[in-house]
Amino acid sequence: MVAFPPPHVDPVWISSEILSPIFRIRSLESLDISLNYFEGEIPGDGFGNLTKLLHLEMRGNYFNGSIPSQLFQLTNLRYLDMSSNHLEGKLGPELGSFRKLTTLRLSNNRFQGPIPAQLFELESLQHLNLGGNDLGGHLSPEIGKLRNLESLSISDNFLWGNIPEEIGNLTKLRFFSSYNNSFSSGIPSSIANLTKLEWLDLSQNSLSFEIPTSIGRLTNLFSLALWSNQLTGPIPSSIGRLTNLTSLDLSSNQLTGPIPSSIGRLTNLTSLDLWSNQLTGPIPSSIGRLTNLTSLDLSSNQFTVPIPSSMQNLSKLEYLQLDDNMLAGEIPTSLFKIRTLKQLYIGGKGSNLIWNNTTKVDPRCSLEEIRMPSCGISGQIPEWISSQKELYYLDLSGNKLEGRFPHWLAEMNNISSIILSDNNLSGQIPHRLFISNRLNVLDLSRNNFSGELPESIGNATSMYYLAVSENHFSGLIPKSISNLTGLSVLDLSRNRFFGDNLPVLKAREKFFLDLSENDFSGKIPMNFPKGTEILYLGGNKFSGSLSSDLTKLVNLRVLDLHNSIITGNLHDILPQFPTLEILILRNTSLNGYIPTNISMCTSLRILDLSRNNLTGSIPRQMANLPIMNMSASTNLIYSSTGDFDEDRLQDLIVNWKKSSQHLRNLHFYVLLDLSGNNISGEIPASLGNLKALKQLNISHNKISGNIPQSFGNLEGIESLDVSHNELSGSIPQSLDQLGQLSVLDVSYNMLTGKIPRGGQMDTMNELKYFQNNSGLCGMQIKIECLKDFPSSEGSVKEEEDLSRMFWEGTWIGFPIGFFSTILIMSYLLNFIRLFKIW
Numbered sequence: 001m002v003a004f005p006p007p008h009v010d011p012v013w014i015s016s017e018i019l020s021p022i023f024r025i026r027s028l029e030s031l032d033i034s035l036n037y038f039e040g041e042i043p044g045d046g047f048g049n050l051t052k053l054l055h056l057e058m059r060g061n062y063f064n065g066s067i068p069s070q071l072f073q074l075t076n077l078r079y080l081d082m083s084s085n086h087l088e089g090k091l092g093p094e095l096g097s098f099r100k101l102t103t104l105r106l107s108n109n110r111f112q113g114p115i116p117a118q119l120f121e122l123e124s125l126q127h128l129n130l131g132g133n134d135l136g137g138h139l140s141p142e143i144g145k146l147r148n149l150e151s152l153s154i155s156d157n158f159l160w161g162n163i164p165e166e167i168g169n170l171t172k173l174r175f176f177s178s179y180n181n182s183f184s185s186g187i188p189s190s191i192a193n194l195t196k197l198e199w200l201d202l203s204q205n206s207l208s209f210e211i212p213t214s215i216g217r218l219t220n221l222f223s224l225a226l227w228s229n230q231l232t233g234p235i236p237s238s239i240g241r242l243t244n245l246t247s248l249d250l251s252s253n254q255l256t257g258p259i260p261s262s263i264g265r266l267t268n269l270t271s272l273d274l275w276s277n278q279l280t281g282p283i284p285s286s287i288g289r290l291t292n293l294t295s296l297d298l299s300s301n302q303f304t305v306p307i308p309s310s311m312q313n314l315s316k317l318e319y320l321q322l323d324d325n326m327l328a329g330e331i332p333t334s335l336f337k338i339r340t341l342k343q344l345y346i347g348g349k350g351s352n353l354i355w356n357n358t359t360k361v362d363p364r365c366s367l368e369e370i371r372m373p374s375c376g377i378s379g380q381i382p383e384w385i386s387s388q389k390e391l392y393y394l395d396l397s398g399n400k401l402e403g404r405f406p407h408w409l410a411e412m413n414n415i416s417s418i419i420l421s422d423n424n425l426s427g428q429i430p431h432r433l434f435i436s437n438r439l440n441v442l443d444l445s446r447n448n449f450s451g452e453l454p455e456s457i458g459n460a461t462s463m464y465y466l467a468v469s470e471n472h473f474s475g476l477i478p479k480s481i482s483n484l485t486g487l488s489v490l491d492l493s494r495n496r497f498f499g500d501n502l503p504v505l506k507a508r509e510k511f512f513l514d515l516s517e518n519d520f521s522g523k524i525p526m527n528f529p530k531g532t533e534i535l536y537l538g539g540n541k542f543s544g545s546l547s548s549d550l551t552k553l554v555n556l557r558v559l560d561l562h563n564s565i566i567t568g569n570l571h572d573i574l575p576q577f578p579t580l581e582i583l584i585l586r587n588t589s590l591n592g593y594i595p596t597n598i599s600m601c602t603s604l605r606i607l608d609l610s611r612n613n614l615t616g617s618i619p620r621q622m623a624n625l626p627i628m629n630m631s632a633s634t635n636l637i638y639s640s641t642g643d644f645d646e647d648r649l650q651d652l653i654v655n656w657k658k659s660s661q662h663l664r665n666l667h668f669y670v671l672l673d674l675s676g677n678n679i680s681g682e683i684p685a686s687l688g689n690l691k692a693l694k695q696l697n698i699s700h701n702k703i704s705g706n707i708p709q710s711f712g713n714l715e716g717i718e719s720l721d722v723s724h725n726e727l728s729g730s731i732p733q734s735l736d737q738l739g740q741l742s743v744l745d746v747s748y749n750m751l752t753g754k755i756p757r758g759g760q761m762d763t764m765n766e767l768k769y770f771q772n773n774s775g776l777c778g779m780q781i782k783i784e785c786l787k788d789f790p791s792s793e794g795s796v797k798e799e800e801d802l803s804r805m806f807w808e809g810t811w812i813g814f815p816i817g818f819f820s821t822i823l824i825m826s827y828l829l830n831f832i833r834l835f836k837i838w
Contacts, residue, residue, distance in 0.1 A: 013037050013039050013062075014036055014037050014038050014039070015038075015039070015040065016038050016039075016040055016041075016042070016043045016046075016063075017043075019033070019043065019046060020046065022046075023043070023045075023046035023047070023049050023050065024049070025050070026049055026050065026051070026052065027052055028050050028052065028053060029052055029053060029054045029055065030053070030054060030055040030056075031050065031053060031055070031056050031057070032055075032057040033057070033058050033061070034057045034058055034059045034060050034061070034081070035059070035060040035061075036060070036061055037061065037062060038058075038061040038062060038063060039061070039062040039063070039064070040062075040063065040064065040065075041063065041064060041065035041068070042058075042063050042065065042067065042068050042071070042087075043068075044068025044069065044070035044071060045070060047068070047070055047071050047074065048068075048070030048071070048073050048074075050074065051073065051074060051075075051076065052076060053074050053076065053077055054076055054077060054078045054079065055077075055078060055079040056074070056077060056079065056080050056081070057079070057081045058081065058082055058085070059081045059082065059083040059084050059085070059105065060083075060084045060085075061084075061085050062085065062086055063082075063085040063086065063087060064085070064086040064087065064088065065087065065088065065089075066087065066088060066089035067082070067087065067089075067094075069094065072094040072095075072097045072098070073097075074098075075097055075098065075099065075100065076100060077098055077100065077101055078100055078101060078102050078103070079101070079102065079103045080098065080101060080103065080104050080105070081103070081105040082105065082106055082109070083105045083106060083107040083108050083109070083129065083132075084107070084108040084109075085108075085109055086109065086110060087106075087109040087110065087111065088109065088110040088111065088112070089111065089112065090111070090112055090113035090116075091106070091111055091113065091115065091116050091119070091135075092116060093116050093117075093118040094118075095116055095118055095119050095122070096116070096118030096119065096121050096122065098122060099121075099122065099124070100124055101122050101124060101125055102124050102125060102126045102127065102148075103125075103126065103127040104122070104125060104127070104128050104129070105127070105128075105129040106129065106130055106133070107129045107130060107131040107132045107133070107153065108131070108132035108133075109132070109133055110133065110134060111130075111133040111134065111135060112133070112134045112135065112136070113135065113136065113137070114135065114136060114137035114138075115130065115135055115137070115139070115140065115154075117140060117142060120140065120142035120143060120145045120146060121145070122146070123145060123146065123147065123148060124148060125146050125148060125149055126148050126149060126150045126151070126172075127149070127150060127151045128146070128149060128151070128152050128153070129151070129152075129153040130153065130154050130157070131153040131154060131155040131156050131157070131177065132155070132156045132157075133156075133157055134157065134158060135154070135157040135158065135159060136157070136158040136159065136160070137159065137160070137161075138159070138160065138161040138162075139154065139159055139161065139163060139164060139178075139183075140164070141164040141165075141166040142166075143164060143166055143167060143170070144164070144166025144167065144168075144169035144170065145169075146170060147169055147170060147171070147172065148172060149170050149172060149173055150172050150173060150174050150175070151173070151174060151175035151176075152170065152173060152175065152176050152177070153175070153176075153177045153178075154177070154178050154181070155177045155178055155179045155180055155181070155201070156179065156180045156181075157180075157181055158181065158182065159178070159181040159182065159183065160181065160182040160183065160184065161183065161184065161185075162183065162184065162185045162188070163178065163183050163185075163187070163188050163191075163202075163207075164188065165188045165189070165190045166190070167188055167190060167191060167194075168188065168189075168190025168191060168192070168193035168194065169190075169193075170194060171193055171194060171195070171196065172196060173194050173196060173197055174196050174197060174198045174199070174220075175197075175198065175199045176194070176197060176199070176200055176201070177199070177200075177201040178201070178202055178205070179201045179202065179203040179204045179205070179225065180203075180204040180205075181204075181205050182205060182206055183202070183205040183206065183207060184205070184206045184207065184208065185207070185208065185209070186207065186208060186209035186210075186212070187202065187207055187209075187211065187212055187215070187226075187231075189212050189214055191212075191214075191215070191218075192212065192214035192215065192217045192218065194218065195217060195218060195219070195220065196220055197218050197220060197221055198220050198221060198222045198223070199221070199222060199223045200218065200221060200223070200224050200225070201223070201225040202225070202226050202229070203225045203226055203227040203228050203229065203249065204227070204228045204229075205228075205229050206229065206230055207226070207229040207230065207231060208229070208230045208231065208232065209231070209232065209233070210231065210232060210233030210234070210236075211226065211231055211233070211235065211236055211239075211250075211255075212236070213236040213237075213238045214238070215236065215238065215239065215242075216236065216238025216239060216240070216241040216242065217241075218242060219241055219242060219243070219244065220244060221242050221244060221245055222244055222245060222246050222247070223245070223246065223247040223248075224242065224245060224247070224248050224249070224250075225247070225249045226249065226250050226253070227249045227250060227251040227252050227253070227273065228251070228252040228253075229252075229253050230253065230254055231250070231253040231254065231255060232253075232254045232255065232256065233255065233256060233257070234255065234256060234257035234258075234260070235250065235255055235257070235259060235260055235263075235274075235279075236260070237260040237261075237262045238262075239260065239262065239263065239266075240260065240262025240263060240264070240265040240266065241262075241265075242266065243265055243266060243267070243268065244268060245266050245268060245269055246268050246269060246270050246271070246292075247269070247270065247271045248266065248269060248271070248272050248273070249271070249273040250273070250274055250277070251273040251274055251275040251276055251277070251297065252275070252276040252277075253276075253277050254277065254278055255274075255277040255278065255279055256277070256278045256279065256280065257279065257280060257281070258279065258280060258281035258282070258284070259274065259279060259281075259283065259284050259287070259298075260284075261284045261286045262286075263284065263286060263287065263290075264284065264286025264287060264288075264289040264290065265289075266290060267289060267290060267291065267292065268292060269290050269292060269293055270292050270293060270294050270295070270316075271293070271294065271295040272290065272293060272295070272296050272297070273295070273297045274297065274298050274301065275297045275298060275299040275300050275301070275321065276299070276300040276301075277300075277301050278301065278302060279298075279301040279302065279303060280301070280302045280303065280304070281303065281304065281305075282303065282304060282305040282308070283298060283303050283307065283308050283311075283322075283327075284308070285308045285309075285310040286310075287308065287310065287311065287314075288308065288309075288310025288311055288312075288313040288314065289310075289313070290314065291313060291314060291315060291316065292316055293314050293316060293317055294316050294317060294318045294319065294340075295317075295318060295319040296314070296317060296319070296320050296321070297319070297321040298321065298322055298325070299321040299322060299323045299324050299325070299345060299348070300323075300324040300325070301324075301325050302325065302326055302350075303322075303325040303326065303327055304325075304326050304327065304328060305327070305328060305329065306327065306328060306329030306330065306332075307322065307327060307329070307331070307332055307335075307346075307353075309332060309334065311332070311334075311335065312332070312334035312335065312337060312338065314338060315338065315339070315340065316340055317338050317340060317341055318340050318341060318342045318343065319342065319343045320335070320338075320341060320343065320344055320345065320346075321343075321345040322345065322346045323345040323346055323347055323348035323349075323351070323371060323373070324348040324349045324350060324351070325348075325350060325351065326350045326351070326352060327346075327351060327352065327353050328352035328353065328354075329352075329353065329354065330353070330354050330355075330356050331346060331353050331354070331355050331356075331372075331375060333356075333359055333361050336361055336362075336363040336364065336365055337363075337364045337365070338364075338365055339364050339365055340365070341365040341367060342365070342366070342367060342368045342369070342390075343367070343368060343369040343371075344367060344369065344370055344371065344372070345369070345371040346371070346372055346375060347371075347372050347373045347374045347375035347398075348371075348373050348374055349374070351373075351374045351375065353374075353375050353376060354375075354376045355372075355375050355376050355377040355378070355399075357377070357378055357379050361382065361384040362384070363384060363387060363388065366388065366389065366390045367388045367390065367391055368390050368391060368392055368393070369391075369392070369393040369394075370385065370388070370391065370393070370394050370395070370396075371393070371395040372395065372396055372399075373395055373396065373397040373398045373399070373419075374397075374398040374399065375396075375399060376399065376400065377396060377399040377400065377401060378399070378400040378401070378402070379400075379401070379402060379403070380401065380402065380403040380406070381396065381401055381403070381405075381406055381409060381420075381425075383406070383408070385409070386406075386408045386409070386412070389412075389414065390414060391412060391414060391415055392414050392415055392416045392417065392438075393415075393416065393417045394409075394415060394417065394418050394419065395417070395419040396419070396420055396423070397419050397420060397421040397422050397423070397443070398421070398422040398423075399422075399423055400423065400424065401420065401423040401424060401425055402423075402424045402425065402426070403425065403426070403427075404425070404426065404427035404428075405420075405425060405427065405428075405429055405430055405433070405444075405449075407430055407432065409433075410430040410432040410433035411432055413436055413438065414438065415436070415438065415439065416438050416439060416440045416441065416462075417439075417440055417441035417442075418439070418441065418442050418443070419441065419443045420443065420444055420447065421443045421444060421445040421446050421447070421467070422445070422446045422447075423446075423447050424447065424448060425444070425447040425448065425449060426447070426448040426449060426450065427449065427450070427451075428449070428450065428451035428452075428454075429444070429449060429451075429453070429454060430454075431454040431455075431456045432456075433454075433456075433460075434454060434456040434457045434458075434459050434460040435456065435459055435460075436459075436460065437459070437460065437461055437462050438462060439460045439462060439463055440462050440463060440464055440465065441463075441464070441465040442460075442463065442465070442466050442467070442468075443465065443467045444467070444468045444471065445467045445468060445469040445470055445471070445491065446469065446470040446471075447470075447471055448471065448472060449468065449471040449472065449473060450471065450472040450473065450474070451473065451474070451475075452473065452474060452475035452476070452478075453468070453473060453475070453477065453478050453481075454478070455478045455479075455480050456480070457478050457480055457481055457484070458478065458479075458480025458481060458482070458483035458484065459480075459483070460484065461483055461484065461485070461486070462486065463484050463486065463487065464486045464487055464488045464489070464508065465487075465488060465489045466484070466487065466489065466490050466491070467489060467490075467491035468491070468492060468495070469491045469492065469493040469494050469495070469514065470493070470494040470495075471494075471495055472495065472496065473492070473495040473496065473497060474495065474496040474497065474498070475497065475498070476497070476498070476499045477492065477497060477499065477502060477503055478503070479503045481503055481505070482503050482504045482505065482506055483506075484506070484507075485506040485507065486507070486508055487505070487506075487507040487508065487511065488507065488508050488510055488511060488512065489511075489512045490505070490507070490511075490512070490513050490514070491512070491513075491514040492514065492515055492518065493514040493515065493516045493517050493518070493536065494516070494517040494518070495517075495518055496518065496519055497515070497518040497519065497520065498518065498519040498520060498521070499520060499521075499522075500520070500521045500522025500523075501522065502515075502520070502525050502527075504527060505527075505528060505529055506529060507529040507531060507532070508529075508531055509530075509531035509555075510531055510533055510555075511528075511529050511531045511532045511533060511534075512532075512533065512534040513528065513532060513534070513535050513536065514534075514536040515536065515537055515540065516536040516537060516538045516539045516540070516560065517538075517539035517540075518539070518540055519540065519541065520537075520540040520541065520542060521540065521541040521542065521543075522541075522542065522543075523542070523543065523544040524537070524542045524543065524544045524545070524546065524547075524561065524564060524566070525537070525542070526547045526549035526550055527549070528553060530552065530553065530554070530555075531555055532553050532555065532556055533555050533556060533557045533558065534557060534558040535553075535556060535558060535559050535560070536558075536560045536652075537559075537560065537561050537564065538560045538561050538562035538563055538564065538584065538586075539562060539563050540563075540564065541564075542561070542564040542565070543564060543565035543566075543567070544565075544566070544567060545566065545567045545568045546561075546566060546568065546573050546576075548576065550576070550577075551576045551577065554579060555579065556577065556579055556580060557579060557580060557581045557582065557603070558580070558581060558582040558583075558652070559577070559580060559582070559583050559584070560582070560584040560652065561584065561585055561588055562584050562585070562586040562587055562588065562608075562653075563586070563587050563588070564588050565588065565589050566585065566588040566589060566590050567589075568590075568591070568592075569590075569591050569592025569593075570585075570590050570591070570592040570593065570594065570595070570609065570612075570614060571592045571593055571594070571595035572592065574594075574595055574598060574601065575595060575597050575598070575600045575601070577601060578600055578601055578602060578603070579603055580601060580603060580604060581603045581604065581605050581606070581627075582604075582605065582606040582607075582652065583601075583604065583606070583607050583608070584606070584608045584652070584654070585608065585609055585612070586608045586609070586610045586611055586612075586655075586673070587610070587611040587612070588612060589612065589613060590609065590612040590613060590614060591612075591613045591614070591615075592614060592615075593614060593615055593616030593617075594609070594614065594616065594618060594619055594622065594674075594679075595619070596619045596621045597621070598619065598621060598622055598625065599621050599622070599624035599625055599626075601625065602625070602626050602627075603626075603627060604625050604627060604628065605627045605628065605669070605670045605671075605692075606652075606654065606669060606670065606671045606672075607671070607672050607673070608654060608655070608671070608673040609673065609674055609677070610655065610673045610674065610675040610676045610677070610697070611675070611676035611677075612676070612677050613677065613678060614674070614677040614678060614679055615677075615678045615679065615680070616679065616680070616681070617679065617680060617681025617682070617684075618674065618679060618681065618683065618684055618687070618698070618703075619684070620684035620685075620686040621686075622684070622686070622687065622690075623684065623686035623687055623688075623689040623690060625690070627670065627692060628670055628672065628690040628692050628693055629689045629690050629691060629692065630691065630692045654669075654671060654673070655673055655675075655697065656671070656695060656719070657695070657718070657719045657742070657743045658719075658721075658743060658745070668694075669694050669695075670690075670692040670693050670694055670716070671693070671694060671695045672690070672693055672695070672696050672697070673695070673697040674697065674698045674701070675697045675698060675699040675700050675701070675721065676699070676700045676701075677700075677701055678701065678702060679698070679701040679702065679703060680701070680702040680703060680704070681703065681704070681705075682703065682704060682705030682706070683698070683703060683705060683706075683707065683708055683722075683727075684708075685708040685709070685710045686710070687708065687710070687711070688708055688709075688710025688711050688712070688713040688714060689710070689713065690714065691713060691714060691715050691716060692716050693714055693716060693717055694716055694717060694718045694719070694740075695717070695718060695719040695720075695721075696714070696717060696719070696720050696721070697719070697721040698721070698722055698725070699721045699722060699723040699724050699725065699745065700723070700724040700725075701724070701725055702725065702726060703722070703725040703726065703727065704725070704726040704727065704728070705727065705728070705729075706727065706728065706729035706730075706732075707722060707727060707729070707731060707732055707746070707751075708732070709732045709734045710734075711732060711734065711735060711738075712732060712733075712734025712735055712736075712737045712738065713734075713737075714738060715737075715738070715739070715740070716740060717738055717740060717741055718740045718741060718742050718743065719741075719742065719743040720735075720738075720741065720743070720744050720745070721743070721744075721745040722745070722746055722749070723745040723746060723747040723748050723749070723769070724747070724748040724749075725748070725749055726749065726750065727746070727749040727750065727751060728749070728750045728751065728752070729751065729752065729753075730751065730752060730753030730754070731746060731751060731753070731755055731756055731776075732756070733756045733758075734756075735756055735761055736756050736757065736758035736759040736760075736761045737759065738759065738760055738761075739759060739760060740760070741759075741760040741761075741764075742760070742763075743769075744761075744764045744769060745769040746769065746770060746773065747768060747769055747770060747771045747772055747773065748771070748772045748773075749772070749773050750773065750775070751773040751775065751776055752773070752775025752776065753775065753776065753777070753785075754776075754777055754778045754785045755770065755776060755777070755778030755779070755780050755781065756778075757778070757779065761780075762779070762780075764780050765780045765781075767781055
């Protein structure tokens with residue numbers, strides 16, 4: 001057997017021809033060629049000669065291609081291990097020829113297709129490992145035939161459907177792993193029959209329903225992993241019967257209710273993970289009985305009331321994570337008396353914990369990580385932290401800290417990450433802080449720091465994350481910042497930095513830069529690292545044209561230049577940025593028109609060209625933007641942006657539903673804002689194809705014609721603003737199909753007719769969003785439409801009835817009225833005396 005060379009030595013690839021002499025030993029019963037550098041296809045003819053082989057181990061090589069047919073002639077094989085190669089193709093029915101196999105390991109290859117039915121005929125199998133392939137389809141109920149199986153791994157494939165109840169027939173099973181597949185429905189109740197199980201891993205699937213209470217029958221379990229599923233309901237109290245457990249992981253599900261007190265019986269536990277569920281109530285005091293615990297993670301739940309004092313009994317605890325809960329009360333200083341404690345995470349989102357500043361802390365532990373965001377810590381940064389000589393990560397963000405950056409913290413040479421954002425710290429940053437070559441992360445955002453960034457910043461050559469946004473820093477950016485060649489994030493936004501010549505930035509391939517809302521001036525800078533992906537330059541005094549140098553940033557996904565002064569025409573600029581996902585050119589004095597080849601910007605999902613001098617019409621080709629015309633339900637709208645970058649995208653300000661704001665989960669938003677220009681012509685009907693749009697704003701232009709019926713196809717739209725234009729006609733009835741619509745503004749147009757009813761249109765009752773359209777009527781604006789009065793046919797009949805009644809009244813009333821008038825006049829003029837006949 002050829003051993004692995006040292007890591008610094010290049011491997012020597014071995015041809016399988018070297019095995020030729022071995023293939024002549026026809027009496028050979030055992031062959032082990034594992035962990036070598038054999039490459040190419042498996043020599044089938046050679047192996048076919050070894051018909052007496054009982055044991056064949058060839059794992060950890062670089063064999064490719066499919067399993068040769070000659071190998072299936074080795075019908076005496078008891079043991080076959082071909083794992084960790086580059087084998088591919090489908091597993092065929094020929095596997096059924098290995099009737100005597102007790103061990104079959106094909107893991108970590110590239111096999112595809114379903115598991116062949118013939119495999120389930122190998123009733124002598126004791127160990128079966130098919131993990132780490134691309135196998136798909138259902139897991140057949142025939143699995144229940146393999147009654148001699150002791151270990152079964154089908155993990156890391158593409159299997160789906162239910163885990164069959166027949167799995168309960170494998171009563172000799174001690175190891176079962178199916179993690180990272182797509183199994184759904186519930187955990188089969190028959191799994192309770194596997195009473196010899198020592199290891200059960202069903203994590204990273206789509207299993208739902210409750211954890212069956214019968215799981216308490218698996219009393220031989222050492223490890224139970226059900227994390228990253230969709231399990232609901234409570235943690236069954238029967239879990240307290242699994243007293244042999246050393247590891248329990250139920251994290252990242254939808255479990256509810258309290259932690260059962262029976263968990264205190266699991267005294268052999270060394271690791272307990274329940275993070276990212278919806279667990280409530282107090283943390284049970286019985287957890288203090290788990291004295292063998294080295295890792296406890298209860299983060300991201302809804303636990304309330306104080307941290308139980310019994311937690312100080314966990315004398316072997318190294319990792320404690322209680323952050324992002326609703327815990328209240330004082331943070332017990334007894335936690336710092338656990339001598340083994342290395343990492344402490346408390347506070348965070350929803351926390352109501354309080355730090356008692358008057359309590360003296362004398363830590364007996366040697367912490368490597370302190371993460372205490374939003375813990376109500378006030379006053380200066382606690383000095384007891386200086387005693388933690390092994391500390392490399394400190395997060396005290398979101399507290400009420402005041403005073404200056406302490407010199408003792410700047411002199412802690414081991415520290416690599418300092419996060420003090422969202423406090424009230426002030427003063428200047430000590431020069432000494434940047435002398436350390438271990439400092440990787442520094443986040444001082446949203447404080448009251450002032451002064452200039454020290455020139456010594458260039459000494460922190462290991463820095464990859466530097467954020468000092470929303471402070472009172474001023475002056476020039478130090479030239480020495482060019483030495484930070486490993487930067488991934490540089491955020492200097494919302495300060496008072498100035499200058500018209502930025503230092504040369506050298507950064508990693510994936511680079512985020514935010515210089516927005518400062519006092520920088522001069523030409524729009526162009527010399528950025530080639531790996532720049534996100535670039536915020538808006539809110540400064542930059543001016544000039546957009547040079548073709550920017551097009552060299554082939555990975556640029558976000559460009560924000562709002563409130564700059566850009567010379568040149570949009571139609572010359574826009575097609576140069578095919579990789580952009582987000583382009584913000586709001587209020588930049590842009591001229592020109594929207595080019596017909598805008599569809600070349602194939603990645604655009606947010607485009608803000610508002611408050612400029614654009615003319616011409618909206619091109620119908622805009623409907624060809626691929627991301628925007630994707631179905632609103634399509635997952636592909638999710639950007640390629642990773643979680644780390646998405647946090648940085650929160651800095652982006654857009655006009656959303658009539659106000660400027662930051663948007664969370666920005667990767668879900670597809671926005672188009674052309675408002676405040678001089679765009680004319682009609683709205684192209686093709687815009688109705690932009691089904692992924694959440695906001696369309698074309699207000700404050702000179703657009704005429706009708707609102708297209710096709711707008712009823714904008715299935716994802718939440719905000720539609722066509723106000724302050726010259727639109728006429730009626731509001732199309734098709735808008736009643738917009739199930740997500742919450743804002744509709746058609747004000748200041750020449751629209752007429754009835755406002756449509758139905759769906760979300762019945763909720764559009766803001767009068768100001770319909771005003772100055774004299775011809776509109778409808779329930780929403782409390783103006784009845786003519787159609788709502790009785791029909792014209794009924795009106796004619798009413799008029800005829802009224803006419804007949806009028807003439808009948810006239811014939812009756814005229815004589816009476818005439819004689820009454822004569823009598824009255826006679827009385828007044830004494831006509832009685834003249835006419836004695838009365």
